[in-house]
Amino acid sequence: MESNMVGWFEIPVTDMARAKAFYEAVFEIDVQIHDLGGTKMGWFPWSEGKPGSLGGLIENKSHYTPSDSAGVLIYFSSPDVSNELSRIEGAGGKIIQPKTQISPDIGYMALFLDTEGNRLALHSRA
Structure with a gap:
């Protein structure tokens, strides 16, 4: 069966409301919060059959x-x-590596910290 290598991810947070506001502002998305018996999950948008992971x-x-x-x-x-x-930065995060070319055929990347202190990255071809 052909599938994406990343099947699931969880980004740890200590303040769900603050993290929700940050990700909604940076990615212009709606994060849906669910309380699962003491564990809060903030689901990113996802569609069956489209590229990406849940x-x-x-x-x-x-x-x-x-x-x-x-x-x-x-x-x-x-x-x-x-x-x-x-x-x-306007959403409360910090850029730790600006847009940097990996190579002409792979594209660009950048590193940032979210409002919770997690190190995350961005990738684009342009």
């Missing part, structure tokens, strides 16, 4: 801790990383 924010102080230097690095796809970079 996931979002997770708040559970017993099992998840945001990190700016350890753990998995998630790359969000973008038509141009400059779009999201222009909104990160």
Whole structure:
């Protein structure tokens, strides 16, 4: 069976309302919050059969801790990383590596910290 390599992701948060506001501002999306018996999930938009993977924010102080230097690095796809970079600091995040060309055939990347202290990345061809 052919599928995307990333099947699921969870971004740890300590303040769901703050993290929700940040991701909605930077990516211009609507994050749906669900309380699953003490664990809060903030689902990112997702459509069956379209590229990308399901996931979002997770708040559970017993099992998840945001990190700016350890753990998995998630790359969000973008038509141009400059779009999201222009909104990160205004939403309370911090750019830690500006738009940088990886190579002409791979495209560009950038690194940022979200409002929770997680290190994340952006990727685009342009």
